[in-house]
Amino acid sequence: MAKKNSQPDRPVPSRLIKTRDEVKELFLKQIESATPILKMDVPLNRELNPYVGFSGPRTVNKYDEAAKERFLQAYNRWDEMNREIFIRSFEDANNLDLDNYNKAATPFIVSDVVEETKKNIRDQVSYLEGFINRLPMIDCVADKVPEVKPVEKLPLLFISHSSANEKIAEALVEMFRTIGFNTKNMFCSSVNGFDIREGEDIYDTLLSKFQDYKIFVIFLLSKDYYQSAACLNEMGAAWVLKANYATIIAPGFSIPEIKGAINPNKMAVVLEDQKRVRGKLNQLKERLIEFFGLPETEDDTVWEDDRNKFISTIND
Numbered sequence: 001m002a003k004k005n006s007q008p009d010r011p012v013p014s015r016l017i018k019t020r021d022e023v024k025e026l027f028l029k030q031i032e033s034a035t036p037i038l039k040m041d042v043p044l045n046r047e048l049n050p051y052v053g054f055s056g057p058r059t060v061n062k063y064d065e066a067a068k069e070r071f072l073q074a075y076n077r078w079d080e081m082n083r084e085i086f087i088r089s090f091e092d093a094n095n096l097d098l099d100n101y102n103k104a105a106t107p108f109i110v111s112d113v114v115e116e117t118k119k120n121i122r123d124q125v126s127y128l129e130g131f132i133n134r135l136p137m138i139d140c141v142a143d144k145v146p147e148v149k150p151v152e153k154l155p156l157l158f159i160s161h162s163s164a165n166e167k168i169a170e171a172l173v174e175m176f177r178t179i180g181f182n183t184k185n186m187f188c189s190s191v192n193g194f195d196i197r198e199g200e201d202i203y204d205t206l207l208s209k210f211q212d213y214k215i216f217v218i219f220l221l222s223k224d225y226y227q228s229a230a231c232l233n234e235m236g237a238a239w240v241l242k243a244n245y246a247t248i249i250a251p252g253f254s255i256p257e258i259k260g261a262i263n264p265n266k267m268a269v270v271l272e273d274q275k276r277v278r279g280k281l282n283q284l285k286e287r288l289i290e291f292f293g294l295p296e297t298e299d300d301t302v303w304e305d306d307r308n309k310f311i312s313t314i315n316d
Contacts, residue, residue: 011099014092016140023089024135027128030082034125037074042067042114063114075117079105082124091141101127155292156213157181159188160234164224165250166190168271168314172218172248175310178303179285180294206234215243216291219262222250226259235261244291246284251314271314281307 016023043064086098104127105120157176161169169190176186187209188194196205209215217238225231238245239261247268249255258264269280285303289296297303 011094011096012092014090014095014097016089016138017091017142018089019142020135020138020140022142023085024132026085026089027082027132030078030085031125031128033078034121037071037078038118038121040067040071040074042071068114071114072117075121078121079124082128097131097138101131153212153214155185156209156215157186157288157292158209158213158215158217158234158238159186159220160217160225160231160238161188161190161220162222162224162228162231163190165220165222168220168248168250171310171313172220175281175306176288178306179289179297180292181288185292206237210237210241210243215241216288217243217245218248219245220248220250221258221262221268222253223257225250225253232260246287271311277311278307281310 045062045064082101083098086095086101087093090097101124104123106116106123159169159172169188173181173186173188173191173194183193186194189196196202215238217234219225219235219238237243245262247258247262247266249268249270249272251272255264255268255270258268267280267283269277269284271277273280285307288294
């Protein structure tokens with residue numbers, strides 16, 4: 001809110017407390033609303049002058065009182081709004097820009113109050129237009145620093161598995177490469193090229209994957225998985241981040257054995273379920289294509305061959 005000046009009779013330069021865009025928008029609306037006022041019809045009536053001079057009775061031009069009153073009321077409301085904007089837009093209510101606006105309107109010096117008022121409107125509009133042009137040069141405390149949009153995280157497929165299930169993890173990587181996964185959007189610690197680089201810290205790398213990427217986790221669950229502290233840490237991190245995930249049940253493990261942060265009621269790919277495993281892998285493929293924005297496969301022959309090869313590898 002604008003503050004009172006310690007010397008109210010002396011206007012002072014002041015800083016804007018509204019943003020420049022806000023002030024500009026307010027005054028542009030005021031400039032626009034001046035046009036209808038200037039176009040208001042205030043008819044002139046010819047009336048007989050009651051005073052008779054040497055030349056006898058004569059007529060004079062006189063504005064319609066009701067129309068003139070409506071016109072002057074409209075102008076006064078418009079003018080008061082302009083003053084209010086200046087008062088509320090600056091730190092000091094009695095600011096120099098308000099004073100200059102007031103000076104743009106000249107006192108009435110002729111009897112034609114309507115035309116004199118219209119001239120004031122045009123002069124005040126001209127001042128407001130000049131004020132808008134000067135806005136970039138007026139000091140402003142309200143303009144916000146442009147918001148920096150957060151960088152959108154890239155998606156990453158993270159295969160969480162026990163080292164005891166390395167063979168299955170490798171087969172998964174090969175199968176997923178068929179639908180467009182590569183070293184940039186898939187991580188698997190057991191597969192060369194998709195693992196942690198030479199010289200990098202294992203835990204720092206894993207932490208950065210969860211922090212820097214939009215993670216989709218595939219949990220390859222087994223008895224060995226639940227015996228691994230590293231695997232349980234990955235499960236906990238995915239739960240904290242509320243990451244999207246899918247569950248694959250390794251041979252020798254079952255859905256009732258699922259515990260921890262993974263929902264046992266969520267549909268899973270059970271590798272030993274020969275009746276449903278192909279359909280479940282197809283569903284997983286479609287889900288991954290949608291999440292990662294991968295191109296749809298025009299011909300599923302290659303995928304089906306690699307999917308069947310993956311199943312055969314597991315059963316060998």
